[in-house]
Amino acid sequence: MYVIALTGGIASGKSTVARRLVEHGAVLIDSDVLARRVVEPGTPGLAAIREAFGPEVLRPDGTLDREALGARIFHDDEARRTLNAIVHPAVKELGARLRAEAVAANPAAIIVHDIPLLVESGRADEPFDLVIVTEAPKKTRIARLVDERGLDPVHADARVESQATDEERRAIADVVIDTSGSIAKTMSQVDAVWGRVREEIAAR
Numbered sequence: 159m160y161v162i163a164l165t166g167g168i169a170s171g172k173s174t175v176a177r178r179l180v181e182h183g184a185v186l187i188d189s190d191v192l193a194r195r196v197v198e199p200g201t202p203g204l205a206a207i208r209e210a211f212g213p214e215v216l217r218p219d220g221t222l223d224r225e226a227l228g229a230r231i232f233h234d235d236e237a238r239r240t241l242n243a244i245v246h247p248a249v250k251e252l253g254a255r256l257r258a259e260a261v262a263a264n265p266a267a268i269i270v271h272d273i274p275l276l277v278e279s280g281r282a283d284e285p286f287d288l289v290i291v292t293e294a295p296k297k298t299r300i301a302r303l304v305d306e307r308g309l310d311p312v313h314a315d316a317r318v319e320s321q322a323t324d325e326e327r328r329a330i331a332d333v334v335i336d337t338s339g340s341i342a343k344t345m346s347q348v349d350a351v352w353g354r355v356r357e358e359i360a361a362r
């Protein structure tokens with residue numbers, strides 16, 4: 159088993175990097191996906207969100223209204239802390255379970271754990287073999303959110319500002335991947351990291 163943690167600010171290219179690592183043979187555990195699973199209808203997570211934020215953050219069909227909840231939490235530190243305290247422990251637990259399953263299926267698995275809020279959720283102390291941080295300037299990331307995902311610039315800025323700083327992420331990084339250039343440049347950095355991982359494993 160070799161466990162890579164992958165983190166970075168919003169729209170910094172984590173998914174792009176993760177996809178390449180998967181092409182090389184890594185098994186991906188994506189916390190954004192897990193964060194959706196733990197708030198599906200019928201989960202304790204969704205019940206706790208309803209309790210804390212009221213029925214107005216649910217859609218008529220009983221699923222979470224992500225837009226409504228996003229509007230509540232990205233401009234309000236207290237509300238965000240409340241939501242994080244509900245979702246993050248459940249995401250951590252499910253991630254650990256999926257990791258154990260991947261290792262049971264293949265003891266030599268190379269796992270890439272995409273954890274956008276690795277710093278913010280205090281998980282950087284967990285025993286990862288390698289921590290990769292993706293980094294692009296704030297302006298670039300906000301432009302991606304506005305141009306490609308159709309976010310309002312004010313909301314895009316609030317999301318960026320609700321996260322750790324580049325300095326805080328760098329402090330926990332073993333490798334920083336600069337995603338401000340072309341996709342090809344990002345991919346060649348990922349390929350170099352993969353080579354390093356293979357070498358480390360071979361030297362064990």
Ligand SMILES: CC(C)(COP(=O)(O)OP(=O)(O)OC[C@H]1O[C@@H](n2cnc3c(N)ncnc32)[C@H](O)[C@@H]1O)[C@@H](O)C(=O)NCCC(=O)NCCS
Nearest residue numbers: 167168189190193224227228238242245249274275320321
């Ligand atoms: C507020 C919610 C409903 C908004 O949903 P939406 O579909 O608009 O965004 P999505 O979940 O796809 O998240 C996109 C990105 O937003 C950023 N983000 C999400 N939640 C947070 C948060 N609590 N604090 C800071 N940034 C966040 C991350 O960079 C994430 O990758 C949702 O993000 C949520 O439930 N957040 C709390 C859980 C969480 O922290 N998830 C992120 C990592 S586990």
Ligand SMILES: Nc1ncnc2c1ncn2[C@@H]1O[C@H](COP(=O)(O)OP(=O)(O)OP(=O)(O)O)[C@@H](O)[C@H]1O
Nearest residue numbers: 167168169170171172173174302337339340341344
């Ligand atoms: N050099 C680059 N490296 C990575 N992504 C790039 C690059 N240039 C442009 N992009 C674009 O930036 C966007 C980054 O999105 P991606 O989903 O990979 O980021 P993310 O960090 O996973 O986002 P989120 O925090 O929302 O999960 C993509 O649309 C990608 O095509």
